[in-house]
Amino acid sequence: MELQFAVRIEALMNEEPLNQGPQKSRTEPFWHWSQEQFGKGVMEESMLVAELFKWTLYAVVTGLLVGGATFGFLFLLELGQAQWPLAGWRIYLLPLVLLLSMALIRTFSPESAGHGTEKVIESVHQRDGRMPLKVVPVKLLATLVTLIGGGSAGKEGPCAQIGAAIASGLADLFHFINPRDRRVLVVCGISAGFAAVFGTPVAGALFAIEVLFLGRMLHRILYPAFVASMSAYYVCRHLGYKYESLHMRQVPEQTLPLLSELILFGLLCGLLAWLLVESLKFMDELFSRLPVGYLIRAGLGGVLLIGIALISPAYLGLSLPLLHGALAGQSVPVAAFGIKLLATVITLAAGGSGGILTPIFVIGACFGASYAHFFAPDLTGFFAALGMIGLLAGATNTPIASAVLAMELFGAELAPFAAAVATVSFLIVGYRSVYPSQVLAIEKSSYLLVPTGGAIGSIAHPALSPEAGKIPALLYRLQQRQRRVKTRMPDQGVEPEADKDS
Template sequence: MQRKIIEQVTLLVSVIKWTCYASIVGVLVGFGTAAFLRTLSWTSVQFARIPDYYLLLPLTLVVCSILVSWLAPEAAGHGTEKVIEAVHQRMGKIPLMVVPVKLVATVITLAGGGSAGKEGPCAQIGAGLASAFGGLLRLEGVDRRKLVICGISAGFATVFGTPIAGALFGVEVLVLGHMFYDVLFPSFVAGIIGFHVASQLGVNYPHMSAKIIPLMTSWSFMEMIMLGIWCGLIALIFIELMQLVQRLFTRLPWPPFTKALLGGGLLVVIGKGVSTRYLGLGLDSIEAALNGTVLPVGAPFMKAIATAITLGCGGSGGVVTPIFFIGTAAGNLFAYLFNEPLVATFSAIGMVALLAGAANTPIAASVMAMELFGAGIAPHAAVACMVSFLIVGYRSIYPSQVLGMQKSTSLKVSTGRTLGEFDHAEIDHRGTSFLGVVAKGMKRARGRRGTKES
């Protein structure tokens, strides 16, 4: 009896402790996010007053590149990737200098017309503030890491106005196939508190319901499976394109500012020769698609190219907002190709399905669909998100994500490594599945080709 009482008291103390810690983190992240979004809004207005301001992209990206490389190299790229790396490799230790540098560098990149997102900086700012708070309290490594995960969750919750999905994203994105249930409660607390603090500070979250949601019939069920496959394939293309462009810029034997000049010049060509809709956040195009407007056929691919160039050449910013654009455009294109009248609905589901595939977060993406578009979209979005998640396989927009599960019983893989280290040639294809047959056929073809060459 005494043991049970001690156990219950210990659990109660733990709940109170993490409620306090997570609430403080939520308040810090709420203020940080509000400051970032207000700064971004003001700076974007100033840049917009300049005619054809995107022509200054080479200069703005050079400034961003120099700022990051000199003051805080950890602030490079799309933010969330560095935070995941810190959680897995450094027990959540993040230099406090990352917070102001990431804020300024991202504002410069986005306001100048760079194609990136605003969620990565909020996640990195939130994680940096949480890490500093943990250091101030002299917490042990495990507890500090929990606080940092709460900071990630609060960052996503406050930037998109989705407190539940944001909290889930923070605990789901770290390991493919596993969730940190011991951090789930404080992540919810941090996300909800951060959302309310940011709202009270004037941050607006324009949520809208999908225009028309079809009944879940046998045909609509098949359509969601096909849409999930479609979004998974486009997510795979985006992931590979991001890695390819990053490798190409890395191999250039030039200083960072020269690479930024080249990337900025390429973005100017896209803006001048194709369309400026693929520069910046692209929120106007996302809103248009969610209202039923048909976007250009090449929209998802042009946005992917612009984002890969921006982040590959030295720009700073997130990657989820571009994923929203690409997913919305992918669902929009799917509806156009199949002559579907429900363009807005397919665009909305495409938005979250591509996030589920690219980031390997099907649960968070499904919940986000409900928070953004209403509960009626849940069954359709969940099916598309899960299919997209499976189609992408063992790839991710975040290479530091750790592999924690096998997506198919026909594939034998070793878990515990980051997806960036994962060699896809090591997959052992088992059984008589389609993938197994293809793998065996390719192996035989290579063997015959080697025999002929010898």
């Protein structure tokens, strides 16, 4: 074996060297060669420094504007919630709330429909990040109506969409010719909106980059996105917005039994993310197929929300008391995560305006608290935080940003636990996302065959790979046998489905 190793080393040493840039000619004087290399190095570094200053300027301007707009939105939202508590006779106005939100968007800016971040991702991939500026006032007003009136949605999606629209307007103002530069600036707008809402500038930059592709990160955008995030965050803080401290106190020691339990908990978070994504698609399809106009659909959604409000008004709006209670280790109703999930999918399907991340936080935290109620009563806050991070990673396919978010919100002590839950949830949710325009860049499993390079919402059910292993191959053969049995059945007036995966 030592002889074979020595032979291999000798072979490697005798191979042609890799391309390592221009080499010094044997006949060229060393002084001339060194001058040429120094000149090229100076030019290269000069261009990189120019690029650095360019994106510093653009990102700071974007962050300042988006931070100011986000502060205005958050200020009006808190003022409206203080003046309009969701109790008593006000919950019976929910049909009117959703109707008004839908009418505002349909009349003045159809581009503002949806839960914010999804429209921005679609714009980046399909229109080079172009978004009309009229999205800003319409999305802001429609979201305020929805959240203050009791619709179950989030506050980050509108800020991301408003930030992207402002960044797109700046790209027009700066006369950006290169579509790539426009996309970079729009991503800066997304990161600035996320950071300003949650007070997490690092996670905001990472989320804006990671959410565009499933399995791919554009490192070139990292610096301007981070600068925009920090700028927006500092603007909000300087203007007086106070972010809550959520430092985690219930952090157990790292042990192998606990790691095993976290893997299982991450699997459950992935299944919950699967349920959330499929529920969003199902409810949206159900409402779109109703043979009535959009105003009646919005009214029907409001009636359904009244039914949920009669159970408890805590499931309306942002539901922040539920979130804070779960993170503080307080007990929450065992079915709270399911009821909040139902309220969210109804709100968004019926035409309510708002984001999806804040409901994800609430649903995940309540799910973690419910899990702890049965299996770890002394760690309710710990599992509530991990449920929030795990559901975020699975539902949005952003495990890295989710783990960093855990560190920024709860402290570095939670990092290894959050990373374990986030990565497992990301794997288990499969090829689905709350953002259908997210582009699939990798395959999560060698056992499943999916086409990469397209929007994740356009992917049909993945096919099994018979070469991937004995168990997947067995499942594949059973699937093929079942299809052959169906094709042999006598014709009952229905044509058998074609074998799409063969």
